Amino acid sequence: MRLELRGITKRFGSFTANDQISITVEPGQIHCLLGENGAGKSTLMNVLFGLLHPDEGEILINGDAVKFENSGEAVRRGIGMVHQHFMLVPVFTVTENVVLGFEPTKSINRVDYKKATDDIRRVSKEFNLDVDPDAVVENLPVGLQQRVEILKSLSHDAELLILDEPTAVLTPQEIDALMNIMRSLAEAGKSILFITHKLKEVKAVADVITIIRQGRVVGTAQPTDTEGELASLMVGRDVNLTVEKSTFTPGEEVFEIRDLVVRDDRGLIAVNGVSLDVRAGEILALAGVQGNGQTELVEAIAGMRHVESGTITLRGRDITNESPRQVLDAGLGHIPEDRHRDGLVLSMSVADNLVLNTPRRTPFARHGSRNLTAVRQNAEQLVKEFDIRTTSIFEDASSLSGGNQQKVIVARELSRPLEFLMASQPTRGLDVGSIEYVHKQIVDHRNKGNAALIVSSELDEVLALGDRIAVMYAGKISGIVDPSTSREAIGLLMTGTTSEVARA
Amino acid sequence: MPDTTSRMVTLRRRFSSTSPIVIAFIALILGLVLGALIIIFTTPVILNAWRDIFHSWSSPWHAVKVTADNVGAAYRSMFTGSIIDPPGLWHSITTGKGWNATMTPISETLTYATPLIIASMGVGIAFQTGIFNIGANGQAVLGGMAGVAIASMLHMPTIIHIPLTLLAGLAGGMVAGAVPGLLKAYTGAHEVIVTIMLNYVIYAFLLFAVTSTFLQQPGQQNDISRMMDPSSQLAPIFGVASGLRVSYGIVVAAAVVVFAWWFLDRSSLGFDFRVTGANPTAARASGINSRAIMVLVFLISGGLAGLAGIVQAASTTHFIDGGFLIGNAGIGFTAITVALLGRNRPMGIVWASLLFAALGVGGRSMQASTGIPLDLATIIQSAVVLFVATPVLVKEIFRLRTSPTTTVQLATKGWNS
Numbered sequence: 065m066r067l068e069l070r071g072i073t074k075r076f077g078s079f080t081a082n083d084q085i086s087i088t089v090e091p092g093q094i095h096c097l098l099g100e101n102g103a104g105k106s107t108l109m110n111v112l113f114g115l116l117h118p119d120e121g122e123i124l125i126n127g128d129a130v131k132f133e134n135s136g137e138a139v140r141r142g143i144g145m146v147h148q149h150f151m152l153v154p155v156f157t158v159t160e161n162v163v164l165g166f167e168p169t170k171s172i173n174r175v176d177y178k179k180a181t182d183d184i185r186r187v188s189k190e191f192n193l194d195v196d197p198d199a200v201v202e203n204l205p206v207g208l209q210q211r212v213e214i215l216k217s218l219s220h221d222a223e224l225l226i227l228d229e230p231t232a233v234l235t236p237q238e239i240d241a242l243m244n245i246m247r248s249l250a251e252a253g254k255s256i257l258f259i260t261h262k263l264k265e266v267k268a269v270a271d272v273i274t275i276i277r278q279g280r281v282v283g284t285a286q287p288t289d290t291e292g293e294l295a296s297l298m299v300g301r302d303v304n305l306t307v308e309k310s311t312f313t314p315g316e317e318v319f320e321i322r323d324l325v326v327r328d329d330r331g332l333i334a335v336n337g338v339s340l341d342v343r344a345g346e347i348l349a350l351a352g353v354q355g356n357g358q359t360e361l362v363e364a365i366a367g368m369r370h371v372e373s374g375t376i377t378l379r380g381r382d383i384t385n386e387s388p389r390q391v392l393d394a395g396l397g398h399i400p401e402d403r404h405r406d407g408l409v410l411s412m413s414v415a416d417n418l419v420l421n422t423p424r425r426t427p428f429a430r431h432g433s434r435n436l437t438a439v440r441q442n443a444e445q446l447v448k449e450f451d452i453r454t455t456s457i458f459e460d461a462s463s464l465s466g467g468n469q470q471k472v473i474v475a476r477e478l479s480r481p482l483e484f485l486m487a488s489q490p491t492r493g494l495d496v497g498s499i500e501y502v503h504k505q506i507v508d509h510r511n512k513g514n515a516a517l518i519v520s521s522e523l524d525e526v527l528a529l530g531d532r533i534a535v536m537y538a539g540k541i542s543g544i545v546d547p548s549t550s551r552e553a554i555g556l557l558m559t560g561t562t563s564e565v566a567r568a
Numbered sequence: 569m570p571d572t573t574s575r576m577v578t579l580r581r582r583f584s585s586t587s588p589i590v591i592a593f594i595a596l597i598l599g600l601v602l603g604a605l606i607i608i609f610t611t612p613v614i615l616n617a618w619r620d621i622f623h624s625w626s627s628p629w630h631a632v633k634v635t636a637d638n639v640g641a642a643y644r645s646m647f648t649g650s651i652i653d654p655p656g657l658w659h660s661i662t663t664g665k666g667w668n669a670t671m672t673p674i675s676e677t678l679t680y681a682t683p684l685i686i687a688s689m690g691v692g693i694a695f696q697t698g699i700f701n702i703g704a705n706g707q708a709v710l711g712g713m714a715g716v717a718i719a720s721m722l723h724m725p726t727i728i729h730i731p732l733t734l735l736a737g738l739a740g741g742m743v744a745g746a747v748p749g750l751l752k753a754y755t756g757a758h759e760v761i762v763t764i765m766l767n768y769v770i771y772a773f774l775l776f777a778v779t780s781t782f783l784q785q786p787g788q789q790n791d792i793s794r795m796m797d798p799s800s801q802l803a804p805i806f807g808v809a810s811g812l813r814v815s816y817g818i819v820v821a822a823a824v825v826v827f828a829w830w831f832l833d834r835s836s837l838g839f840d841f842r843v844t845g846a847n848p849t850a851a852r853a854s855g856i857n858s859r860a861i862m863v864l865v866f867l868i869s870g871g872l873a874g875l876a877g878i879v880q881a882a883s884t885t886h887f888i889d890g891g892f893l894i895g896n897a898g899i900g901f902t903a904i905t906v907a908l909l910g911r912n913r914p915m916g917i918v919w920a921s922l923l924f925a926a927l928g929v930g931g932r933s934m935q936a937s938t939g940i941p942l943d944l945a946t947i948i949q950s951a952v953v954l955f956v957a958t959p960v961l962v963k964e965i966f967r968l969r970t971s972p973t974t975t976v977q978l979a980t981k982g983w984n985s
Contacts, residue, residue: 368852389855398853406853409846420843421854429836436834 065125065142065223065255066091067112072121074107081107083279084121089224094246094256096270098263098298100495101466104279105259109226112257113145114138144217145226150209154202159184161201162216187218191248206353207238214245224255231265235353236523236555243269261298261496263291264524299496307503310511312531315344318515319484324374326357326364334360336539337374342484342515347506349530349547350519353558357539358519359401362488365517366398367391379483392421395483399473399490401519403466407473410462414454415443417461418476442479450475451501467498474505485509485516491525503529523551588911588956595955596923599948604639606947607940614638642938646945649933650677650926668810673929675812681925682817683708683880687903688921689828690741690872692912696832697865698845703763704873705900706770707744709893711874712881713777714740716793716888719800719878720783729799734820734878741874742867744770749866753859759866775890783888791890802883815883824872829914831868841865873900905953924949 067089074082081104089095099105110116112123114132122129125141132138135145152161163180184197193211201209210230217225227246231239246256246269260266266273266287273285275297283297295303319342326335334357342348352358363369365376367388376384383391392398400406408417419428419439427438443457452471454464461469470490477485487506491499506529510516520526526533527547534544535557543557608614617634620626648654650673660670687704694701701707715737722729748762775791777783783793802815831838844851844861852858876899881888893899906924910916931945 366853387855387857388852389857392855400853405847405849407850409843409850411846412843416839420850423839424836432836433830434834434836434839 065089066127067143067224067255067257068124068127069108069112070122070124072108072111072118072123074104074111074116074118081279082111082118085276085279085281086121087274087281089255089257091223091255092250092253094250094258094269094271096258096260096266096273097276098260098266098273098285098294099276100261100298100497101493102495103276103298105276106228107279108276109145109228109257109259112138113143113226139220139222142221142223143226144214144220144222144224146210146213146217146228146230148229148232150213152201152209152212154200156201157197158195158199158201158204158212158215159197161212162197162219183219184215187215191218191245191252193245205238206233207235207241210234210242211245214249218254222254224257225249226257226259228259229261230258231260231262233354233521235558236551237559239265262524263294266294267291295496301497303496304500307507307528309507309531312346314346314531315513317341317343318379319517320375320377321365322375322377324361324364324376325372326360326369327372328357328360333372334539335364338536338539338541339374340517340534340541342517344515345510345513346531347510347516347518347529349526349533350517350536351523351526351530351533351554351558352521352536354521356536358488358521358536361536362398362401362486362519365391365486366396366400395481397477397480397482397485399470399477399485399487401488401492403469403473408461408469411460413458414447414452414461414464414472415439415457417472418443418446418457418479420476422476422480446475446479449479450505467494467501470494470498470502474502478505478509482509482514485514486519487516488519489521490518491520491522499525523554526554527551588916592909592920592952592956595952598955599952600643602951603944603948604643606944607639607642608635611638611940638938642934642940642944645934645937646927646930649673649937650928650930668806668812671812673933675814676929677922677925678814678818679884679925680929681921682815682821682883683876684899684902684906684921684925685821685918686824686879687873687876687899688906688910688917689824689914690869690876691900691903692907692910692914692917693828693832693838693841693872694865694869695907695912696845697841697861698848699862699865699869700760701745701748701763701866701869701873702760702904703744703748703766703900704869704876704903705893705898706763706767707741707870707873708877708880708900709770709774710744710877711737711739711741711871712877712888712892713774713783713793714743714874715878716796716881717783719796719882720794720887722800723797724799726799729797730802730882733796733800733882734875737874737878738871739874741877742871744874745866745868745870746863749863749870752866753862771894774888774892778888778890785887793888796882796886800882801886802879813884817879817883820875820879824875825914825918828917832914837864873903876900876903902949905949909953909956923952 069085069087072082072085073080085108087095097105097108107116111118114135114137124130130141132141153164156164159177159181162184163175181197184195187193188195188197193215195208195211195215201212204212214225230242234242243265246258250256258270270287273287273294274281275283275285275294277298277300282300285294285297292303320340322339324335324338325333328334336357338361340348350358360369364371367383367386367390371385374384375382378394378396381394383394386394404410409420416439419442423429423434427435428442429435440457446452447454447457450471452475453468461472464472485506490506491502494502506516506518518526518529530547532544533547533549533554535542535554537558537560542560545554545557614635617631621628621631652673653670656666656670659665660667687708691701691704715733718736719729719733722732744766747766748757748759751757751762752759778791778793785792785794802817804810804813804815805818806812832842840851840856840861843854844856844858848858877893880899881892902924906920907917910918910920927945927949931942934940934944935942
């Protein structure tokens, strides 16, 4: 399919999300749409998929102008979309999920599963998807679930596939496999629109790269361009992709966990005998695919989840099963995984959020009465020091961009007297500029001789920050390695292969 | 100039077309329009006038005039009965006489508003903490009982007796509040269910108390309590002879408003309450002890409801009976709607209480002078809250533009969802 977007403009009130965007995707081409969060990629894809209607401009498919009233019409014209969050029914089989809503029927009310299963097998084989039609979706690893999504689109005769940030949830090996699938789809003549902000993937797979910034096409690039060039185009200024770290001089042990066992919300063991230690002046990066117990481990350390057995020690003090208040007072700084859920009160002001976990500490309160002058001065100072972009410290935290919201949390935690910093997915959903900034703050903290534990499912982040890298798989530490270890070896550890095999 | 910035942000929000004040005002107008429609469709004189246009070819203007006269008379008596009668005011100003009669409507409105302000403040603080205290009425009843017990059984100087009586009311409400608070904190029992059921327990206890030797007036067969000792009563500010009922209870209400403002805006504990209400998981992550908060919020909310109960008894009847705070007089329930209308903010609650009291008092006057049932006032009260609770609807009707910084906030997250 040859898809052409001509001068697409989409406004929300006075805000222009897409401004005269023109893109052409040739048949069999992998066209990469590169841009930061908030650059307008998702808006553009929603326009293309019929979920939003453009204010100006037109969409041409093989030269014909089309107008989609809804996504169903887009699907009928051969456009398929693989969402970031899968739209699958976990307890259904692959076949059932694929036919859902478009069931081929033998007679009234009888689904022709045999035909559907055969179709899936055929398509799966054609593009090396390697999906068993009879498998139940919830039993499949994330990478395979994604392929089911792709299968779904292909079975609706999609000629153009939109992949929206498809690699966020995948291991390095799964990413490689996805890249291969994308290539074989392109060879078969399918067009692919690949949306991402990850530079490595763009370079690996794209035929053409279009870069979007602030709702506008700011240029096209070649896969042969360096990552630095792509990043500067994307951000609009020179970006320092490597974090400057002073030489690694670990001091005494600050933080230690021994044989920790923690259960998840369903009562199943999520953390199964984890032992780790972090020394002064060291960043221990905990890598692993999301859902392998990292969240529960972090919550247990923060005092928000009950520890079944094992110990957590901070500066020689046993903080196992202490309350969040006690743990915070013991000197733990915590940048939580979900900033909207755990880190901020969005309906409160920036100033209040900056003292969220220290409202009683002098000088912010005296005899149970808050000192709002001190709270304000604190906010003014931190907004300046941490470059938090807000029109006023009295604005609600919800009015800030994601990057600035994260800066509020980083500022709050790093401005307290800390013994130990724990950051979980500290740059998730942030733009390159903010990632650079947050990384710098964490590394500065470490360079001053402090200890930190960084939990991340982004391998780039783990490699950039970690002095040592621990990999978590299925509730256990599958290996602790040096940051010079190859991505492939760490990828293997992320799939549970033990460190000995990985090194071999 | 951070203070200026702060003030500008506040001002911008206050006067943007979606600000709570504007919405509440529009909701009041819509409520009055609805009330007018009900008057029109239930008053035979008006209906006949409209029918006569087709029946006897009378002028449509006649029908319009009849409508305006009747609706106008109803709302006029509502206004003059609850706020002020302009001719009476003019008479008082020019002759210097009849001030007591002129001030009676506003005195009545303030008398009704006083306990409502106190109870609503308790409900509002709970709402801001994400807690739905539907048991305020039971807490007020228990507070009233405890207060009347202390007031009727002891005799001592006023300067000690009044504070003691008020404290007893506060304590009675706290006891009633502690039950759902503790149950929620330690067993996870839902506060809405617990408080609803506890209301019935307390009503039954009230009937038990006023028909047994515990509280029943000696020599009485009816469900009436002993009289509160005069030294424990909240006296009318302008003296009994003035006939103006507004009492020193209003001082208690003012103190509660100041406390609520300080507590929510300035105290560390109030900050914890608000954080818990706005985002419970972030509250936990920030080291706030959610169990302690749950118990404390019910102690404060219940205590204020109990205080409202005893202020009500001490400033008006000076006794309680089996019908204390039942039905229309159930300030604990009205407090829920008042808190919603006042957006759980102290000054918002004061205005909402005054509005509700004025509608109630004015409704009585309307019933007396036009025969339109008092329930019309209740319909208007409820409609106002309904329109406030559905800002989207109000905005659609008046095609208001949303201000860029204001997002529609839910007044509460009922049912803990």
